[in-house]
Amino acid sequence: MTARVLKPEEYFIEKEPYYEPIGDEIEVFEAAYRQKLPVLLKGPTGCGKTRFMEHMAWRLKKPLITVSCHDDLTASDLVGRYLVKGGETTWVDGPLASAVRAGGICYLDEIVEARKDTMVVIHPLADDRRVLPVEKLGELLEAPDDFCLAISYNPGYQSVLKDLKQSTRQRFVALEFDYPGPELETNIIVKETGINHDIASKLVKFAHMTRNLKGSGLEEGASTRLLVHAAKLITDDVSPVTACHSAIAQALTDDTEMLVAIKELSSSLF
Amino acid sequence: MASRPSLTAQEIEQQLDNFLDVEFSFLKTAGPATILAELERQEQEYIISWVQRVASTNIQLAYQFITQAVDALDSMDKRIIEAWALHAMDTYDQTGLYKALEVIRNVHNFVQLSHERTAGAVFEEEVGVLAHFAHGLSGRKLKLAEADITYTDTETIYLPPLLARLPTPQQNFLLYKAFVALLWAQTRFGTFRAKLSDQLQQHSEPENFLALFQSLETLRLEACLARELPGLFRDMQTLKTSLAQNDLPAAYLPLAKQLSQPDTTAADVLRLTCEHFGKLQPLPPLCYQTNLQIEEVEACMAKRIETEKARMRVNLAKMLEEMQKENRAFEQREHKFDIKKQPDPTAPEGFQIELTLDDQPIAPPEEVRALSNSIIQDLGDIPDEYLVPAGDGEYDPRLFEDNKPDPDDVWSGTYHEEGAFLYNEWDYRRQHYRKNWCAVREVKITPVYDDFVNSTLHKYSGLVKHLRKTFEAMRDEDRLLKRQVYGDGVDIDALVEALADSHDGSEMSDRLFTRMHRVERNIAVVFMVDMSGSTKGWINEAERESLILLAETLETLGDRYAIYGFSGMARKRCEIYRIKEFDEPYNDEIKARISGIEPKDYTRMGFAIRHLSHILNEVEARTRILITLSDGKPDDYDNYRGDYGIEDTRRALLEARRDGIHPYCITIDREARDYLPHLYGPAAYTVINEVRQLPLKVSDIYRRLTT
Numbered sequence: 001m002t003a004r005v006l007k008p009e010e011y012f013i014e015k016e017p018y019y020e021p022i023g024d025e026i027e028v029f030e031a032a033y034r035q036k037l038p039v040l041l042k043g044p045t046g047c048g049k050t051r052f053m054e055h056m057a058w059r060l061k062k063p064l065i066t067v068s069c070h071d072d073l074t075a076s077d078l079v080g081r082y083l084v085k086g087g088e089t090t091w092v093d094g095p096l097a098s099a100v101r102a103g104g105i106c107y108l109d110e111i112v113e114a115r116k117d118t119m120v121v122i123h124p125l126a127d128d129r130r131v132l133p134v135e136k137l138g139e140l141l142e143a144p145d146d147f148c149l150a151i152s153y154n155p156g157y158q159s160v161l162k163d164l165k166q167s168t169r170q171r172f173v174a175l176e177f178d179y180p181g182p183e184l185e186t187n188i189i190v191k192e193t194g195i196n197h198d199i200a201s202k203l204v205k206f207a208h209m210t211r212n213l214k215g216s217g218l219e220e221g222a223s224t225r226l227l228v229h230a231a232k233l234i235t236d237d238v239s240p241v242t243a244c245h246s247a248i249a250q251a252l253t254d255d256t257e258m259l260v261a262i263k264e265l266s267s268s269l270f
Numbered sequence: 271m272a273s274r275p276s277l278t279a280q281e282i283e284q285q286l287d288n289f290l291d292v293e294f295s296f297l298k299t300a301g302p303a304t305i306l307a308e309l310e311r312q313e314q315e316y317i318i319s320w321v322q323r324v325a326s327t328n329i330q331l332a333y334q335f336i337t338q339a340v341d342a343l344d345s346m347d348k349r350i351i352e353a354w355a356l357h358a359m360d361t362y363d364q365t366g367l368y369k370a371l372e373v374i375r376n377v378h379n380f381v382q383l384s385h386e387r388t389a390g391a392v393f394e395e396e397v398g399v400l401a402h403f404a405h406g407l408s409g410r411k412l413k414l415a416e417a418d419i420t421y422t423d424t425e426t427i428y429l430p431p432l433l434a435r436l437p438t439p440q441q442n443f444l445l446y447k448a449f450v451a452l453l454w455a456q457t458r459f460g461t462f463r464a465k466l467s468d469q470l471q472q473h474s475e476p477e478n479f480l481a482l483f484q485s486l487e488t489l490r491l492e493a494c495l496a497r498e499l500p501g502l503f504r505d506m507q508t509l510k511t512s513l514a515q516n517d518l519p520a521a522y523l524p525l526a527k528q529l530s531q532p533d534t535t536a537a538d539v540l541r542l543t544c545e546h547f548g549k550l551q552p553l554p555p556l557c558y559q560t561n562l563q564i565e566e567v568e569a570c571m572a573k574r575i576e577t578e579k580a581r582m583r584v585n586l587a588k589m590l591e592e593m594q595k596e597n598r599a600f601e602q603r604e605h606k607f608d609i610k611k612q613p614d615p616t617a618p619e620g621f622q623i624e625l626t627l628d629d630q631p632i633a634p635p636e637e638v639r640a641l642s643n644s645i646i647q648d649l650g651d652i653p654d655e656y657l658v659p660a661g662d663g664e665y666d667p668r669l670f671e672d673n674k675p676d677p678d679d680v681w682s683g684t685y686h687e688e689g690a691f692l693y694n695e696w697d698y699r700r701q702h703y704r705k706n707w708c709a710v711r712e713v714k715i716t717p718v719y720d721d722f723v724n725s726t727l728h729k730y731s732g733l734v735k736h737l738r739k740t741f742e743a744m745r746d747e748d749r750l751l752k753r754q755v756y757g758d759g760v761d762i763d764a765l766v767e768a769l770a771d772s773h774d775g776s777e778m779s780d781r782l783f784t785r786m787h788r789v790e791r792n793i794a795v796v797f798m799v800d801m802s803g804s805t806k807g808w809i810n811e812a813e814r815e816s817l818i819l820l821a822e823t824l825e826t827l828g829d830r831y832a833i834y835g836f837s838g839m840a841r842k843r844c845e846i847y848r849i850k851e852f853d854e855p856y857n858d859e860i861k862a863r864i865s866g867i868e869p870k871d872y873t874r875m876g877f878a879i880r881h882l883s884h885i886l887n888e889v890e891a892r893t894r895i896l897i898t899l900s901d902g903k904p905d906d907y908d909n910y911r912g913d914y915g916i917e918d919t920r921r922a923l924l925e926a927r928r929d930g931i932h933p934y935c936i937t938i939d940r941e942a943r944d945y946l947p948h949l950y951g952p953a954a955y956t957v958i959n960e961v962r963q964l965p966l967k968v969s970d971i972y973r974r975l976t977t
Contacts, residue, residue, distance in 0.1 A: 075758075257398040
């Protein structure tokens with residue numbers, strides 16, 4: 001088997017990604033898309049932001065170009081750069097520029113991780129001008145109506161360095177995501193993994209226990225994504241306590257005392 | 271190799287006389303010396319060295335120790351003897367000679383206890399895990415504390431210091447866990463919502479009534495745990511089986527069935543208790559039997575219910591205010607908060623609440639959510655009067671703010687250690703820490719608004735300018751790196767050269783790009799300023815001037831810094847003066863505090879290093895530096911001088927280094943070269959000969975240190 005090779009702007013999602021709406025986020029996103037407004041997704045890690053974007057890209061039938069931002073991401077990583085090919089320089093579009101050209105959805109994941117100066121290049125795209133200045137080419141790329149910019153951000157990081165600037169955040173329509181309610185979360189786990197309902201609801205209960213520990217030893221509680229991981233292990237005949245330990249506890253913390261405590265919690269449940 | 275000959279009784283006696291100060295203490299060492307003389311050399315030396323260590327704490331204690339130690343040597347292994355001696359010294363530190371002598375005399379008791387400790391579970395060791403465990407369970411966050419009886423007052427779970435009822439540590443830990451879960455269940459499943467105290471008052475035999483209630487309530491809570499934490503419930507059953515406590519008397523069976531229904535409440539249990547009182551004997555206590563301290567619970571609940579009502583109403587008022595601020599259009603008319611109950615079978619009450627404002631659901635802040643959960647836990651519901659936002663000034667804010675004890679009040683108050691940070695101190699003669707020896711408090715400094723800052727800046731205006739320039743140069747500027755393998759732009763010079771090379775036939779370089787490089791200074795530094803009495807006069811002024819110059823230059827550099835003063839008078843009064851914390855901006859208040867630094871008492875250094883390392887460790891930074899400005903050796907009232915002070919300070923610095931902190935010392939003590947290398951290492955200190963030079967040098971040293 002070989003991996004498929006795709007250009008980012010050709011990445012259409014063909015099969016419907018499973019997504020359970022928590023509120024009216026789908027309607028709001030669609031309205032924002034029609035009105036050409038950029039969207040900001042807020043919420044803790046693993047609560048379904050990226051899945052939501054995939055689902056929306058499928059719904060709107062547009063290519064989805066995802067950029068995971070990191071602290072060394074420069075403006076040229078997004079916009080593009082000259083490369084040297086056979087003694088000549090040639091221009092190569094970055095993901096943001098190709099999304100603009102192709103009229104796709106550009107999703108900048110965890111935008112706060114990027115360097116402060118990088119964030120500024122999205123400003124002209126994110127207001128009513130909807131243009132991307134490409135300085136090195138001396139061009140302005142005007143976004144077609146299909147183009148959509150979405151960014152995500154986790155307000156849970158309480159570091160001052162990782163805060164979104166007002167000038168950035170005030171350009172976006174914000175959608176808040178949180179972990180789904182217990183019943184919905186159970187259903188999501190069942191749908192994603194085919195595990196039985198009883199174990200899924202215990203996993204959700206366990207997730208709530210870890211979320212109770214947020215702020216008193218844990219930075220974040222277990223996300224829905226981690227629960228799905230644990231459930232997948234359990235369907236593959238790993239015992240629930242071991243699955244919770246490897247898929248959830250170890251992913252949450254390195255603190256030995258905390259790990260023991262989480263193990264005690266999971267062994268109390270199962 | 272032949273073993274060395276044993277010491278003779280006379281030689282031993284001589285050594286013991288020396289350690290035990292017999293000239294003054296008139297202890298007779300001849301007896302123990304003859305016994306010791308019969309041992310092997312190695313064992314003799316072992317005991318003598320421990321006698322010396324114990325003698326550094328107390329001579330009587332050491333004398334008792336010799337007489338017991340020889341016997342003990344036969345029956346105990348050396349690890350336990352050491353633990354025994356250390357335990358005796360700790361006991362001496364905490365409760366005095368009398369109790370410590372008891373520890374020494376009751377060596378067999380200690381052996382017994384240490385066996386229990388190896389097989390049992392010790393609260394102190396398990397509390398970390400158990401506390402996390404308790405926090406993970408839903409509902410109000412419960413604290414854990416040690417007490418002789420096992421109960422909860424609905425905010426704290428009290429557990430015994432040691433559990434050794436079962437043969438293995440694992441089982442004993444499980445017992446702790448069962449206690450925590452059961453007491454949590456009492457608060458979570460509304461045991462205290464039953465009007466128990468009213469009933470108790472009516473009864474002639476309240477103890478028996480309570481015992482029956484407890485038997486039945488435990489059955490109900492066990493059923494709750496079986497539903498909520500089935501894994502733990504299974505373990506609890508195994509515990510019971512191992513102690514043969516598993517069988518219920520026949521009379522209880524129908525009741526147990528009734529109580530295991532999910533909708534039974536504590537009120538039902540109370541009703542059943544009334545019905546069966548006198549007919550049914552209370553069950554014998556289980557291995558995880560907890561106690562009910564009704565009076566404490568009621569006192570605790572009454573207080574909490576009152577403050578939570580106030581906090582709820584004040585918070586709702588705050589929410590309204592914020593909404594008005596955000597949204598001008600938000601009308602100034604009456605708004606009505608309400609709650610809606612959403613059925614939720616997983617919650618113990620069977621519903622979740624949703625807060626609404628004028629019938630629109632709103633998302634309450636975390637605090638309000640926690641509050642409403644806690645209120646429901648107490649009352650089973652949120653009464654309507656809780657949902658009326660508080661009017662201006664309706665509540666005294668002191669009612670619901672956590673009132674931290676004011677450090678200045680502590681001395682006028684009753685107990686020295688209350689509310690203080692406790693730190694260990696190293697006793698080099700004992701070769702061990704003295705536990706929780708120093709009571710440290712952070713104290714505010716009284717700001718002095720005078721002309722000191724301006725006159726300093728004026729006095730050193732030339733230097734300030736110079737320092738600013740040099741420090742500005744240190745700020746990380748972005749550097750454009752040329753000839754990189756990858757980068758944002760094309761390096762035209764490199765490209766031209768490479769093309770020329772390739773025409774030439776030689777190999778073409780692949781280093782054709784330019785890249786922006788950013789060096790981040792990620793430094794956090796704490797300045798620890800000696801505020802002992804000996805700094806009075808010149809030194810104090812020089813210190814303050816240096817701090818002003820430093821702060822000015824650090825502001826241009828942008829490094830994170832904090833300034834603390836330290837001084838103390840004996841171990842119970844160690845004071846850290848807050849001059850500038852990390853997150854405080856450098857402003858007039860801070861300047862006034864620097865100006866208000868004044869000489870206080872003595873120089874006890876260990877606690878200051880430990881406390882400030884602790885503060886530094888909480889800051890996220892790549893490099894952490896602790897710079898001490900000092901004028902002399904560690905020195906304090908209660909024996910904290912000479913080697914003791916130096917060794918403790920050295921130990922504290924080692925601990926700091928182990929945590930990844932770089933300590934550095936700037937001193938004006940000319941004799942400092944004798945002891946500073948021992949403390950800080952050969953390259954981590956500077957001695958300044960002239961007090962007047964201090965302000966000139968400090969910034970310069972900082973610059974060298976951080977580039």
